[in-house]
Amino acid sequence: MSILPPDMDEAGFAAFLSDLRGTVGGDWVWSSDADMFPYRDAFSPVWNTSEEIQASSAVAPADVAQVQQVVRIAKRHRVPLHPISTGKNFGYGGASPNVQGSAVLDLKRLDRVIEVNEERNYCLVEPGVSYFDLYRHIQERGLKVMIDCPDPGWGSPVGNALDRGVGYTMPQFRDHFGAHCGMEVVLPDGELMRTGMGAMPGADSWQEYPYGFGPDPSGLFAQGNFGVVTKMGFRLMPQPEYYRTGLIRVPRRRDLVKLVNHVNYLSDSGMVSEVRFASPLAALLGNPEFAALATKMGGPSDAEMDAAASTAGLHSWAIDLQFLGPRAATAAQWDYARDRILSDIPGAEALDGDHFALPATERQLENDTQPYPTAIRRKGALGIPSLGIWEIVRDDGHVGFFPVLPRDGEAVFEMQRVLGDAQRQFPLPPYFSAVTAPLFWHSNTFQMVFAPSIRRDDPEHNAMVHRAMKHMVAVAAEHGWGDYRAAPIYQDDVAATYSFNGGSLRKFLEAMKDAVDPDGIIAPGRGGVWPARFREGARA
């Protein structure tokens, strides 16, 4: 293997690997090209270029004690570790590190579901547990709780939450970091720490009260590099009795403003699960004349869009609503949502959708009996992990930029216009147009998506995508829209946009990093937070 850890020669690397093998066993340390291939970012736009960041080696400890020993070995040899849970972070860097030559700390063997409590509605899991594993554990035991999983569901609750991933059920569960409750962490010196009530010996409320007493450092471990999370608790939804859906459509472009406000009310009142916004006019994008209008420089006028909708006989916007709970409650919530919106927006229409008792049948999960077009993926909506979404992956994968924007219709229009104009210089499909709908994934904010595909055999295309990503991040930041999650090759660009008061947040985080991890052992550069050892080189 030609890749060495930073500041290390071949002999030092061999000594490091020897120490790792002595701790975890020779079968669980890797450094050959073939063994390291899966730890490269399969979706990288800089694949096989000088910008691709690759690990030198990987180690998979069996338990927390071995994790502690590995961290101490890395500290002794001054080798950066890049912890991963199941390594499925495709589109956000996969398992690739921020520093060339890092050793991947692969936590896949820490795969115990430690507890699922169906009376108090929580679980406690290790990082190597996937959503499929947790789902299977619950199903095999007939436990009456529902998980909230991303799509695809092969990642881990710990890894996904630590990268602030999302799911598709009720607001308090689909923000996965927000739904966590309590964690155990191996610190950069190998010490073991528990947060919240986990810090109190004998406490039985670790997964019920996240804060304990005093400052809560949990946030430092999400998109952070202050420790290796080895256990994490999550709140779970009690298995709902019933699932109900409904569609509301509004005629005019401007109606989105009121529609968003109504959804905000319904969601923040705990009445609806994930709401899918869409524009029925998106079906017209195959028409060159309409596509030119929807992607017009500076954006089309409301009148132009309303005229196009009228000519096509389509509504301007639609929302897919989903309700979870007792049957009578879901019926009352749908009635309320429908009446509230239809009485406020002239011309609005409501359509009753499928509704059924849970658990759903296989046929119900296929979601092919809705009386209207729907973008809802039923499995995700009902907390059932799937791999089927792989069908949307084009070429050899993609990179993702998901700018956060206010839950406000006017803000949606502004992002459509600004980022639509910004991406025009790149030969890519129109990710932003006058019919682009907001994503309502995180509990209290919107996002949009820019996810151009990459092609292994087309470096010119990949270079264009790479330039486009950096350009979009920069333009969005000029308007106060920041990315929520990024691959290592973009984390510095994104972190630099969170620059209030001369970057005081980053300075604070790096001061702490220098204090607790002076050698930069744990994921240096993750989240744009660099220890002094690497800072100058990283910002050169």
Next chain:
Amino acid sequence: MLLDTRFGRLQPNAVSHVPVLRFSGDVTGVWYDELDTRWRRKGFVLGGITGADALFVLETLANDRGRRVVSRTPLDLPRVKDVEAVRWIIAPHHPSVSA
């Protein structure tokens, strides 16, 4: 053996005694119901003709269980939604699952 029905009603050649599982693009069912359990045990060589996209998913999951694609041959079949058909073999590699 796994066969991806997106590429038609493929017939395994000269291996008629081998159990065949069919799916259409989405490997969730065959992996969750069959492979996840078998890949946790030692041994078990698996062959298939699938889309390259399905193979990527299977290869990633197989790697989690100490297995590798040891043979990979693109097939001269019509692409389906720009997806190429591939014939492949996944076999145990890591000592923890080698027979």
